[in-house]
Amino acid sequence: MHGYFVVGVALIVAAQVGIGTAAVTRYWIPPWVRPRVVRPKLWGWGALTGALGWSLFMVLGPLRGPDSALMPYALGGMGLFLASLVVQMTAQRPGRRPAVPPDTERP
Numbered sequence: 085m086h087g088y089f090v091v092g093v094a095l096i097v098a099a100q101v102g103i104g105t106a107a108v109t110r111y112w113i114p115p116w117v118r119p120r121v122v123r124p125k126l127w128g129w130g131a132l133t134g135a136l137g138w139s140l141f142m143v144l145g146p147l148r149g150p151d152s153a154l155m156p157y158a159l160g161g162m163g164l165f166l167a168s169l170v171v172q173m174t175a176q177r178p179g180r181r182p183a184v185p186p187d188t189e190r191p
Contacts, residue, residue, distance in 0.1 A: 090147060097139045104131030123175040130171035137164030 106112040107128025113121050121127045140161025144154045 086147075093139075093142050093147065097135050097142075100131055100135040100138070104128045104135060107131060117176075120176045122177050127172050127175035130168045130175060132168075133171060134165050134168035137161045137166075137168055141165060 103114055105128070107124045109128075111124045113124050113127065117127075138161065141158050142161075144151075144161060145158035148154065148158075
């Protein structure tokens with residue numbers, strides 16, 4: 085079962101690296117996020133950083149086993165992944181806010 089998990093993680097990370105590379109070099113964004121992304125190169129760098137952070141976390145954490153000496157590095161990889169999500173969010177169009185909050189009345 086461990087081998088299937090390793091292959092699954094490798095395929096997901098490889099797909100994320102491919103999408104990030106396409107976004108950085110060709111400005112190509114996957115169709116499911118295309119309407120919201122306004123800065124594809126920044127989004128691609130976020131995807132590449134996320135792939136690096138996720139692979140660091142998985143290789144040094146759950147896939148390696150219970151090794152407490154490498155746990156700070158694994159958690160650093162998770163922090164890098166979360167930072168990449170922030171980078172990808174900054175590359176997207178900001179959400180719209182209503183002019184008047186729905187729970188208040190106009191005078």
